[in-house]
Amino acid sequence: MIVGFLLFGYFSDTFLSILNLRIFHTDVPKSLQDFYSSGKYRETRSYTRERIHLHYVSSAFQIVIILILILGGGFALIDDFAKSLWGSETGHSIAFLVILFVGFDVLSIPFQWYSTFSIEERYGFNNTSPSTFIVDKLKAYVISVVIVGGLFWLLSTIYFSNPAYFWLLAWAIATFFSLLTTMFYSNVIVPLFNKQTQLEAGELRDKIEQFAGITGFVLKNIFVINGSKRSTKTNAYFTGIGPQKRIVLYDTLIEQHSTDEIVAILAHEIGHYRKKHVLTGFILSNVLMLGVLYLFNIVLIMPDFALALGMQPTLHASLFVFAMLFSPISMIISIVSNMISRRHEFAADKFAADHGVGLALGEALKKLSVDNLSNLTPHRLYVFVNYSHPPVLERLKRLF
Numbered sequence: 576m577i578v579g580f581l582l583f584g585y586f587s588d589t590f591l592s593i594l595n596l597r598i599f600h601t602d603v604p605k606s607l608q609d610f611y612s613s614g615k616y617r618e619t620r621s622y623t624r625e626r627i628h629l630h631y632v633s634s635a636f637q638i639v640i641i642l643i644l645i646l647g648g649g650f651a652l653i654d655d656f657a658k659s660l661w662g663s664e665t666g667h668s669i670a671f672l673v674i675l676f677v678g679f680d681v682l683s684i685p686f687q688w689y690s691t692f693s694i695e696e697r698y699g700f701n702n703t704s705p706s707t708f709i710v711d712k713l714k715a716y717v718i719s720v721v722i723v724g725g726l727f728w729l730l731s732t733i734y735f736s737n738p739a740y741f742w743l744l745a746w747a748i749a750t751f752f753s754l755l756t757t758m759f760y761s762n763v764i765v766p767l768f769n770k771q772t773q774l775e776a777g778e779l780r781d782k783i784e785q786f787a788g789i790t791g792f793v794l795k796n797i798f799v800i801n802g803s804k805r806s807t808k809t810n811a812y813f814t815g816i817g818p819q820k821r822i823v824l825y826d827t828l829i830e831q832h833s834t835d836e837i838v839a840i841l842a843h844e845i846g847h848y849r850k851k852h853v854l855t856g857f858i859l860s861n862v863l864m865l866g867v868l869y870l871f872n873i874v875l876i877m878p879d880f881a882l883a884l885g886m887q888p889t890l891h892a893s894l895f896v897f898a899m900l901f902s903p904i905s906m907i908i909s910i911v912s913n914m915i916s917r918r919h920e921f922a923a924d925k926f927a928a929d930h931g932v933g934l935a936l937g938e939a940l941k942k943l944s945v946d947n948l949s950n951l952t953p954h955r956l957y958v959f960v961n962y963s964h965p966p967v968l969e970r971l972k973r974l975f
């Protein structure tokens with residue numbers, strides 16, 4: 576059953592990617608013809624193709640490793656090894672989860688390396704130096720070990736003291752933790768990787784100040800981030816809730832767009848703020864989390880799943896089995912959350928258009944998709960499953 580679920584995940588993903596490649600139009604869509612030379616459009620196609628091919632290979636590799644471990648009893652061996660490292664029940668669980676997490680990530684490093692230093696490099700996007708790549712990895716491991724270890728320690732303490740209401744108590748903790756993450760991610764985690772500064776004085780700041788004033792957004796919450804440290808790709812986002820809300824503009828975005836276009840992009844982000852999209856997303860994901868933990872509770876009381884992998888039915892074994900069985904459900908959850916996210920994007924675009932900057936936003940979106948070599952004509956089904964943002968042509972259609 577576990578093997579079936581894994582293969583289902585892999586083949587459905589591959590099928591969608593094949594659809595996406597087959598539908599790729601050979602001609603530049605009409606509304607974007609002025610923005611693309613035929614060479615640039617060819618580049619977009621081959622960039623999309625290369626990335627999808629790498630994705631096939633890396634996920635096939637991961638599935639093969641998992642199958643070998645399941646069929647060859649490898650997970651039971653890792654479990655025994657984790658127990659030998661740290662004798663206590665909770666320590667054993669944390670060691671097992673950390674070995675798996677770091678192990679799988681280390682195995683994927685060659686693919687990540689190839690993506691950054693070959694594909695992104697050849698298409699002119701890469702600014703990451705090998706040392707930044709390595710330091711980023713080490714930092715991410717330390718952060719994950721601290722967070723995974725800390726959360727698991729909390730969960731197991733609850734589990735052993737109050738198993739009957741475990742899923743409800745775990746939900747309360749998960750909600751509290753996601754509240755902390757939503758509020759403090761930009762202040763605590765982002766500075767470990769990037770610099771964020773207040774927008775400098777000048778024409779751009781004046782124009783933004785004027786616009787922010789009209790819409791009621793506080794200017795001190797607008798930051799510029801040094802995205803150029805890793806990539807030339809451009810981006811902007813709205814994050815946080817309550818007093819911690821902020822709009823973050825990439826330095827690359829400011830470099831490559833006109834003042835009017837940046838104001839229009841900012842208007843879109845203020846749209847997310849005014850329409851309370853982060854808060855809506857936060858509430859929805861926590862309601863979903865309650866359902867997920869309830870399902871986890873069912874796996875937890877059925878020891879057969881862990882025994883099928885040759886492991887003792889411990890809390891971490893159930894968690895691990897659940898993560899694998901969960902892939903079809905997580906696909907449904909991501910489809911629903913992508914659907915909501917795409918609606919939010921349209922709503923934020925409309926907010927910008929209602930404030931008189933729809934035309935500039937359209938120009939900015941066209942430029943963004945050329946600069947980032949975005950796939951202009953993804954397959955509908957692929958968009959339905961994987962896209963958190965609507966394809967640019969659909970956004971332009973609604974804007975004009």
Ligand SMILES: [Zn+2]
Nearest residue numbers: 843847920923
């Ligand atoms: Zn948006």
